[in-house]
Amino acid sequence: MYGWIWRHLPGNTWVRAGISVLLALAVVYVLFQYIFPWAEPLLPFNDVTVNGQ
Template identity: 35%
Template sequence: MYGALWRIIPGPWPVKALVMLALVAGIAYALIWHVYPWVMQTFFPTPDATVE
């Protein structure tokens, strides 16, 4: 998969490395800030318990 992405991205290797780094950062951002919180709220709801 990474080889296919590397061949698809145009430009010399420094440009390819920068684009790959940006892709990885974008995917990590999307997972941490959007996907994981949605999964936690949807599939693992917190109990509505209070401590007296």
């Protein structure tokens, strides 16, 4: 998958590296702004099973 993305990016190695960093930052932004808040109520992290403490 990464090879396919790398081959389809324009420019030389430095331009491709810069675009790759921007793409990675965009993915992280979308995850933190949209995907994680949507999925948070579905995750069992707040289900506490310890009693009496």
